[in-house]
Amino acid sequence: MNKKLQALIGAGAMAVSAMAMSAAQAAETIKVGVLHSLSGTMAISETTLKDTVLMLVDDLNKNGGLLGKQVEAVVVDPASDWPLFAEKARELIEQEQVAVVFGCWTSVSRKSVLPVFEELNSMLFYPVQYEGEESSRNVFYTGAAPNQQAIPAVDYLMSEDGGSAERIVLLGTDYVYPRTTNKILRSYLNGKGISDEDIMENYTPFGHSDWQSIVADVKAFASAGKKTAVVSTINGDANVPFYKELANQGIKAEDIPVVAFSVGEEELAGIDTAPLVGHLAAWNYFQSVESDANTAFIEKWHAFIGDESRVTNDPMEATYIGFNMWKQAVEQAGTTDVDAVRQAMYGQEVANLTGGTAVMNTNHHLSKPVLIGEVQDDGQFDIVWETEGTVVGDAWSDFLPESAKLTADWTYPWVCGNCEKPMY
Amino acid sequence: MRNDMFSVLRRSPFSLAKTRDVALRLGAVIACLALLVIATPNSAQAFSDEELRNIAEQLNDKSATKKVAVIEEMAADGDPRVAPILKAMLDGDLYVRDSDEHVVIATKKGKVFTHIDIVSGEEVGESSSKELSKIKINNRLRGALRDALATLNLFSPDLNIRSAAVEQIMDARDPAMLPLLLRAIDREEDETLLARMELAQATMALAAGETTEERLSAIDVLASETTPQIRAVLSQFVASAEAEGYEPEVVAAAQDALESVEGRLSTWQTIGDVYRGISLGSVLLLAAVGLAITFGVMGVINMAHGEMIMIGAYTTFMVQQALGSILPSGSAWSLVISVPAAFLVAGAVGVVIERSVIRFLYGRPLETLLATWGVSLVLQQAIRTIFGATNQQVTAPDFMSGAIEFSTGLVLTYNRLWIILFSIIVVAGIAAVLRYTAFGLQMRAVTQNRRMAGSVGIRTGYVDALTFGLGSGIAGIAGVALSQISNVSPNLGQTYIIDSFMVVVFGGVGNLWGTVLGAFSLGIVNKFLEPMAGAVLAKIFVLIALILFIQKRPKGLFALKGRAVEA
Numbered sequence: 002m003n004k005k006l007q008a009l010i011g012a013g014a015m016a017v018s019a020m021a022m023s024a025a026q027a028a029e030t031i032k033v034g035v036l037h038s039l040s041g042t043m044a045i046s047e048t049t050l051k052d053t054v055l056m057l058v059d060d061l062n063k064n065g066g067l068l069g070k071q072v073e074a075v076v077v078d079p080a081s082d083w084p085l086f087a088e089k090a091r092e093l094i095e096q097e098q099v100a101v102v103f104g105c106w107t108s109v110s111r112k113s114v115l116p117v118f119e120e121l122n123s124m125l126f127y128p129v130q131y132e133g134e135e136s137s138r139n140v141f142y143t144g145a146a147p148n149q150q151a152i153p154a155v156d157y158l159m160s161e162d163g164g165s166a167e168r169i170v171l172l173g174t175d176y177v178y179p180r181t182t183n184k185i186l187r188s189y190l191n192g193k194g195i196s197d198e199d200i201m202e203n204y205t206p207f208g209h210s211d212w213q214s215i216v217a218d219v220k221a222f223a224s225a226g227k228k229t230a231v232v233s234t235i236n237g238d239a240n241v242p243f244y245k246e247l248a249n250q251g252i253k254a255e256d257i258p259v260v261a262f263s264v265g266e267e268e269l270a271g272i273d274t275a276p277l278v279g280h281l282a283a284w285n286y287f288q289s290v291e292s293d294a295n296t297a298f299i300e301k302w303h304a305f306i307g308d309e310s311r312v313t314n315d316p317m318e319a320t321y322i323g324f325n326m327w328k329q330a331v332e333q334a335g336t337t338d339v340d341a342v343r344q345a346m347y348g349q350e351v352a353n354l355t356g357g358t359a360v361m362n363t364n365h366h367l368s369k370p371v372l373i374g375e376v377q378d379d380g381q382f383d384i385v386w387e388t389e390g391t392v393v394g395d396a397w398s399d400f401l402p403e404s405a406k407l408t409a410d411w412t413y414p415w416v417c418g419n420c421e422k423p424m425y
Numbered sequence: 426m427r428n429d430m431f432s433v434l435r436r437s438p439f440s441l442a443k444t445r446d447v448a449l450r451l452g453a454v455i456a457c458l459a460l461l462v463i464a465t466p467n468s469a470q471a472f473s474d475e476e477l478r479n480i481a482e483q484l485n486d487k488s489a490t491k492k493v494a495v496i497e498e499m500a501a502d503g504d505p506r507v508a509p510i511l512k513a514m515l516d517g518d519l520y521v522r523d524s525d526e527h528v529v530i531a532t533k534k535g536k537v538f539t540h541i542d543i544v545s546g547e548e549v550g551e552s553s554s555k556e557l558s559k560i561k562i563n564n565r566l567r568g569a570l571r572d573a574l575a576t577l578n579l580f581s582p583d584l585n586i587r588s589a590a591v592e593q594i595m596d597a598r599d600p601a602m603l604p605l606l607l608r609a610i611d612r613e614e615d616e617t618l619l620a621r622m623e624l625a626q627a628t629m630a631l632a633a634g635e636t637t638e639e640r641l642s643a644i645d646v647l648a649s650e651t652t653p654q655i656r657a658v659l660s661q662f663v664a665s666a667e668a669e670g671y672e673p674e675v676v677a678a679a680q681d682a683l684e685s686v687e688g689r690l691s692t693w694q695t696i697g698d699v700y701r702g703i704s705l706g707s708v709l710l711l712a713a714v715g716l717a718i719t720f721g722v723m724g725v726i727n728m729a730h731g732e733m734i735m736i737g738a739y740t741t742f743m744v745q746q747a748l749g750s751i752l753p754s755g756s757a758w759s760l761v762i763s764v765p766a767a768f769l770v771a772g773a774v775g776v777v778i779e780r781s782v783i784r785f786l787y788g789r790p791l792e793t794l795l796a797t798w799g800v801s802l803v804l805q806q807a808i809r810t811i812f813g814a815t816n817q818q819v820t821a822p823d824f825m826s827g828a829i830e831f832s833t834g835l836v837l838t839y840n841r842l843w844i845i846l847f848s849i850i851v852v853a854g855i856a857a858v859l860r861y862t863a864f865g866l867q868m869r870a871v872t873q874n875r876r877m878a879g880s881v882g883i884r885t886g887y888v889d890a891l892t893f894g895l896g897s898g899i900a901g902i903a904g905v906a907l908s909q910i911s912n913v914s915p916n917l918g919q920t921y922i923i924d925s926f927m928v929v930v931f932g933g934v935g936n937l938w939g940t941v942l943g944a945f946s947l948g949i950v951n952k953f954l955e956p957m958a959g960a961v962l963a964k965i966f967v968l969i970a971l972i973l974f975i976q977k978r979p980k981g982l983f984a985l986k987g988r989a990v991e992a
Binding site for chain 2: 044203206209210213242255256270271276
């Protein structure tokens, strides 16, 4: 009798566990979409972020997955083609039924997928510094807003340590991010007493390769006797010929420092940086940051990618923070349901790689530290300045009159991304 | 301290020269020399060893303001041991040794750092990077260091170091340097440098001078020069004239001088624009000249042309990697070897494409366009898979780095100068092949009349393959040159494909000289429009002008005469 009972219980237990296993398989895995260009112009930057997400997913699965399920990354290639981003986003959400999407780099690709995410009420984590002036209920912005990158950077240039610049050149690629950022900067600089005649603004097409005239113009502009600095929002491929021309025309960082918002460790990989030592970049993370979290992250990255020479950069950290925040929010909400996870995201805290804590605010932007680094001859950055503590990302710039009035807050009573008054 | 000592030493031979007694004079000179030998080291060393060590340790202070003060203090006394320390700091070679907190100059060899004592200048040990912490500098400190070094180097025995110091002082225009500069002027013997020193003096004397005569003579000196700095000095002076209450005749003279300087500078600006136009033209020419053969001569709309350039650039990268262990980086030989290598690799790829795809599509331009576009995507993605999507670094050889700088603000960068020369050589080479070789003859024959050429025994298919290979190979050579100024990435080709077609169509399909003229005129027009309209609008204007031109002359600048290219 006893034995029979035991056998029965044993069999029952086996059956239950077998059922549980098949149920787990039936409830499948949690799918995570990766929407980064793997071909075309932006592949140079975005491929790395795809690999970062894959690494994080891999890591998560090794540590037991999420909500007891395995996580599966669904990778698509929008091929640097902005309308294709929207199509691929729809494919990920409707056909693949992903719980969340990590993706986009350029602002124009984000603008392209925005209506899709809002229509289908899905969730996007956007990991790149951008021009602000946006807060969507369906997007979490883990890169820097202008007040977390551009404004501190020009403050530094105008400070004594940065060289007390009195004349500023704004160089950018001709699209929405540089134009908006420069609009904010111009208004900010005017407020700081730098008049329009001391500001030179210049835009070039994507992939511009002949910088001779522009660099010569900058030199002429800088010869007026006032200390001049360059703020560069030049994006992507155009940076390599730009920096090569700077180096060849002998522009030294102590004479005309260039601070870049889109040049990180990865972009410098194609350049001999010895003549560029001292030029600057403003980010929220550099590979050279000394912290335990960063050392562990770099080791993990090298092991995953199988190449010791690969660098890490700021958008990778933003992806790392976004992914971990989403993971925590899902664990807290106990589901991957978009609305529940979104509620759980607010106030979510995650250790960043610079030794501090990233907090998600109700305007869907992070609190991050701002760092300014100098290019070194090994292609890395040496941090010369950083904010004390973190800066709260500001969706709507305070320096543009029409946007200073707007507030982004997705919690009660505001529940709005661009309102002058609370909704409720 | 040391400067006073020097002036005494300098003056003494002159005063002694007046004495009548030759023997006495000789004796005095010998005594003087002896004094120089004995006195100089002692008197010049303003710091004791201990003091120098202590003050150098303060260079590691946290505050940049404090560091600047320390640098100025160190440089002020003219101790000859200071310059190497400051130079090392500027170069990022100054470290604090963790073991004894001493400041040392450390030079890296492989993974080992050799320590050099700052006081004695001798080697005092070695270690790995872990036992040293670098003294950090920023741009403000770099500026302070360079100014300090300039004042120290103003009396250097090396003419080049002195010239560099004078240029630095001219850039800084710090009135505090004026007394030192005046002393240097007294001592200077080199005529050219003396003129530069006087110019530097004038830039400072204009505002700092006390009498009207001093200012007027400073303006006189300035007006004869043509540099952007002088323009800045004069315009600042004129702008501040009212606030400072300068004399009217001085302001008027400054205004005249400013106008004449500006007039001369604008001529130089035009010269600069022409040069930059030629330089852009040479890049366009290099990119387009291969297409002038595949598209121009053969009539193949080759969308994969850009990828041939890319293959050439990647070949350069591969050659550099392969030779990296044998040749030092920056060696010219890797580029020299890359040229034939890129020609062969890109040419071979071209022949394969011609044999496998294009030969089935002759006379069907639309299908050719689509097929070659497909080929270009395949090639791009293949490179992306093999090498990764990120840029590869091609090191510039030493002779291609840097620039010839004119004081007028015109900068001729060496890489662009070499590329201009290189493009001329390539075009001359192609012209020679077409004109003087049997293959060139056959090629022209096939182009002009395929059936006739075939019937006199030319293997037209074979000639087609080789012609396409030649065009592709030349695109590969262009890739070697473009790797020096552009990204070596899978997208390299796309940057140049549209420009290449523009040049060939504008110049006249099938005409090499048309391509040359087309490239240079497009380059120059672009560079003249750019400062006025901006890079984006300049490109648009050029494109519109080109479209209108093609409406008027559909065959481009030089239409091919004689029997038409086969249909």
